[in-house]
Amino acid sequence: MNWLTTVPLQAYLTLSAALFAIGLLGVLIRRNAIAVLLGIELMLNAANINFAAFWRYGATSSMEGQVFVVIVMTLAAAEAAVALAIILNVFRRFKTVNVDQINLMKG
Amino acid sequence: MPPGSEYFLIPGLPLLAFLLIAAFGLKPESERAAPAAIIPALCGSLWLSLRALSQVSATGPVEVAVPWLYVGAIQLDVGVLLDNLSALMLVVVSLVSLLVQIYSIGYMKGEIGYGRYFAYMSLFSGSMLGLVISDNIVQTYICWELVGICSYLLIGFWYRRPSAAAAAKKAFVVTRFGDLGFLSAVLLLSFFGLGIFGFTDLQHAAETGALSKGLITAVSLLLFCGAVGKSAQFPLHIWLPDAMEGPTPVSALIHAATMVAAGVYLVARTYFLFALAPAALLVVAIIGSLTLFLGATMGVAENDIKRVMAYSTISQLGYMMMALGVGGYTAGVFHLTTHAFFKALLFLTAGSVIHALRTNDMWKMGGLGKRMPITAVTCLVGALALAGIPVFSGFWSKDEILSAAWFSHLPGHQVFFALALMTVFLTAFYMFRLWFLTFTGEPRSDEAQHAHESPWVMAGPLVILAVLAAVAGGLKASVPGAGQGFGELVRFGEAHEAVSYLAMILSIGAALLGIALAWAAYRRNFVSPAAFNASFPQVYRLLKNAWYLNRAWELFATQVVIAGSALFAWFDRTIVNGMVDGVAWLCGAGSRQLRRLQTGQVQLYAFVIVLGIIAGLVAILGGAAHGVTFTAGGR
Numbered sequence: 190m191n192w193l194t195t196v197p198l199q200a201y202l203t204l205s206a207a208l209f210a211i212g213l214l215g216v217l218i219r220r221n222a223i224a225v226l227l228g229i230e231l232m233l234n235a236a237n238i239n240f241a242a243f244w245r246y247g248a249t250s251s252m253e254g255q256v257f258v259v260i261v262m263t264l265a266a267a268e269a270a271v272a273l274a275i276i277l278n279v280f281r282r283f284k285t286v287n288v289d290q291i292n293l294m295k296g
Numbered sequence: 297m298p299p300g301s302e303y304f305l306i307p308g309l310p311l312l313a314f315l316l317i318a319a320f321g322l323k324p325e326s327e328r329a330a331p332a333a334i335i336p337a338l339c340g341s342l343w344l345s346l347r348a349l350s351q352v353s354a355t356g357p358v359e360v361a362v363p364w365l366y367v368g369a370i371q372l373d374v375g376v377l378l379d380n381l382s383a384l385m386l387v388v389v390s391l392v393s394l395l396v397q398i399y400s401i402g403y404m405k406g407e408i409g410y411g412r413y414f415a416y417m418s419l420f421s422g423s424m425l426g427l428v429i430s431d432n433i434v435q436t437y438i439c440w441e442l443v444g445i446c447s448y449l450l451i452g453f454w455y456r457r458p459s460a461a462a463a464a465k466k467a468f469v470v471t472r473f474g475d476l477g478f479l480s481a482v483l484l485l486s487f488f489g490l491g492i493f494g495f496t497d498l499q500h501a502a503e504t505g506a507l508s509k510g511l512i513t514a515v516s517l518l519l520f521c522g523a524v525g526k527s528a529q530f531p532l533h534i535w536l537p538d539a540m541e542g543p544t545p546v547s548a549l550i551h552a553a554t555m556v557a558a559g560v561y562l563v564a565r566t567y568f569l570f571a572l573a574p575a576a577l578l579v580v581a582i583i584g585s586l587t588l589f590l591g592a593t594m595g596v597a598e599n600d601i602k603r604v605m606a607y608s609t610i611s612q613l614g615y616m617m618m619a620l621g622v623g624g625y626t627a628g629v630f631h632l633t634t635h636a637f638f639k640a641l642l643f644l645t646a647g648s649v650i651h652a653l654r655t656n657d658m659w660k661m662g663g664l665g666k667r668m669p670i671t672a673v674t675c676l677v678g679a680l681a682l683a684g685i686p687v688f689s690g691f692w693s694k695d696e697i698l699s700a701a702w703f704s705h706l707p708g709h710q711v712f713f714a715l716a717l718m719t720v721f722l723t724a725f726y727m728f729r730l731w732f733l734t735f736t737g738e739p740r741s742d743e744a745q746h747a748h749e750s751p752w753v754m755a756g757p758l759v760i761l762a763v764l765a766a767v768a769g770g771l772k773a774s775v776p777g778a779g780q781g782f783g784e785l786v787r788f789g790e791a792h793e794a795v796s797y798l799a800m801i802l803s804i805g806a807a808l809l810g811i812a813l814a815w816a817a818y819r820r821n822f823v824s825p826a827a828f829n830a831s832f833p834q835v836y837r838l839l840k841n842a843w844y845l846n847r848a849w850e851l852f853a854t855q856v857v858i859a860g861s862a863l864f865a866w867f868d869r870t871i872v873n874g875m876v877d878g879v880a881w882l883c884g885a886g887s888r889q890l891r892r893l894q895t896g897q898v899q900l901y902a903f904v905i906v907l908g909i910i911a912g913l914v915a916i917l918g919g920a921a922h923g924v925t926f927t928a929g930g931r
Contacts, residue, residue: 213906225899288897289897289899292896294894294896295894295895295896296893296894
């Protein structure tokens with residue numbers, strides 16, 4: 190029993206939910222594409238916290254929680270690379286990274 | 297092979313000849329040989345038909361059928377049914393076909409399309425024999441349409457002439473009205489009639505009561521519709537006079553002796569249905585008697601030698617139909633047989649005259665008796681047979697029809713008898729008007745002055761047909777090869793030989809009166825036709841214009857049909873097309889609204905996705921709260 194386990198699961202979940210909500214808000218309302226990307230990173234990490242917490246408080250024999258955390262990290266790294274490349278190209282083309290100004294697909 | 301299979305060759309041989317001519321005989325260098333295919337084929341058919349006649353009259357009907365198609369529970373056969381009626385008809389058709397095609401060798405000599413002509417004629421002979429020999433109504437219908445298309449092709453043989461092309465179209469379209477009835481009858485039988493089409497099976501079903509009375513009446517009337525079109529009965533007779541645009545041997549074979557008799561044959565073939573439907577028989581008798589009278593009156597005022605004969609054919613077909621209608625089955629078929637001989641003869645003599653003079657107008661003929669003696673004498677034999685002068689064949693058959701009308705049990709049979717008797721007079725009159733105008737008196741044109749008798753290849757068939765037309769009445773006593781009288785051989789139920797001597801005397805008197813009037817008016821000029829026409833211009837105009845029936849049809853077509861189609865066109869353009877347009881408009885308008893959702897704002901899309909996730913979560917959690925469990929699929 191160390192201090193880590195004295196923190197209840199609810200605390201982890203609350204933190205994760207808050208982080209997820211902040212990230213989502215960022216994705217939905219920030220104009221800057223970089224900021225949107227940051228929001229996405231926050232949401233991914235919120236999910237990671239959930240994975241780790243449930244792994245810690247769940248059946249200890251399984252490794253899925255930790256494995257998923259690693260997979261999500263890898264995914265986040267890959268996603269960041271691709272997304273930054275896209276944003277770079279968008280900037281070259283439109284001279285802006287404001288997502289509300291990029292609306293060529295308007296019907 | 298079952299016994300009797302060789303009879304498939306009766307229609308088969310001419311069809312084979314057709315294929316041969318179509319494959320090899322259409323080129324200018326080879327078409328001379330076309331008759332060499334069809335003449336032996338028809339000789340073979342004739343020999344087989346005679347064999348069939350002697351066989352079936354001795355040992356009873358022969359039926360051979362081969363399954364052809366299965367449609368659901370319905371089986372369609374191709375077969376031959378040889379009984380006395382069909383065997384006799386086969387002999388008549390193949391004999392007349394053979395003679396006419398021999399004649400055609402001379403008549404069509406040097407024509408463009410000589411090979412094509414014989415190809416069509418072979419196809420016609422094969423189809424007609426197939427129609428006669430058919431053992432089921434579907435095969436009959438197929439052959440029926442085949443002879444129709446041959447008729448179309450041959451009427452329009454000189455298709456470069458606009459009038460011939462128009463006449464071919466007219467014949468095809470007008471008979472289609474009738475064929476629609478025939479087709480409906482076949483469909484009616486397949487939907488409501490046990491799915492059987494064989495004549496033998498149908499007869500059994502009708503007589504045991506397996507078919508309802510209403511169905512029998514409906515089918516009979518619809519079949520009669522087909523017969524009205526094909527046999528040129530009032531009011532669909534209008535195509536036959538125009539059909540004279542074709543070569544004369546075609547008129548002789550198709551539009552006088554055989555194809556137009558197919559309607560009469562159809563009614564005779566399915567007489568077991570008509571016999572159970574008194575209403576249908578009455579309709580047959582009424583249409584027949586109207587046709588015979590109207591046809592004869594139209595012939596009186598016609599100046600084209602072939603058209604006179606066309607009206608005469610209409611009238612004689614009316615006699616046959618009326619005979620069947622009033623119950624004179626034997627009389628109708630007998631008249632069909634004798635008529636085939638003497639009317640083919642008359643047409644061929646007309647052809648001989650036209651061949652020599654290159655005109656159809658009787659007022660440009662005259663005095664041909666001295667220059668074309670064989671044609672004149674054979675034509676006289678035909679005319680006497682048609683008028684119904686004793687000893688000649690037409691007398692015996694026409695007399696039987698008059699007796700049948702006289703003794704009929706139908707209501708109003710006196711009217712039928714009176715019309716038929718009046719028509720005997722008219723027939724003798726128009727026929728001898730034709731004969732006197734053509735063969736006696738002085739030539740009325742240069743061509744008539746210098747006319748010559750036709751070659752023997754044409755005159756030979758004339759002589760043979762003239763002999764047949766003269767003596768065919770003897771069939772009444774004994775049919776060669778069968779050894780029985782006609783009445784014994786072809787009958788429906790018991791043979792009956794009721795002969796009214798009064799009817800016989802009246803008919804001879806009427807015929808002689810007609811001949812005398814024609815002699816007085818057109819040979820001796822005791823009576824002036826011109827004066828008659830001047831004093832009764834309305835009558836003359838009415839007859840000259842064939843009772844304005846063409847005009848009536850034209851009005852019907854241009855007014856009623858066009859008005860009706862305008863209504864349908866409106867429906868099609870407004871309602872049907874409107875529905876299609878409406879769907880397109882709805883899609884367009886809907887998507888114009890929906891495209892506003894596509895703002896191009898990626899964050900709005902993300903927001904909608906979030907809303908969707910929330911809605912999904914609410915649904916899942918709400919469902920869980922109400923006891924719904926969600927399990928992953930598969931396990």
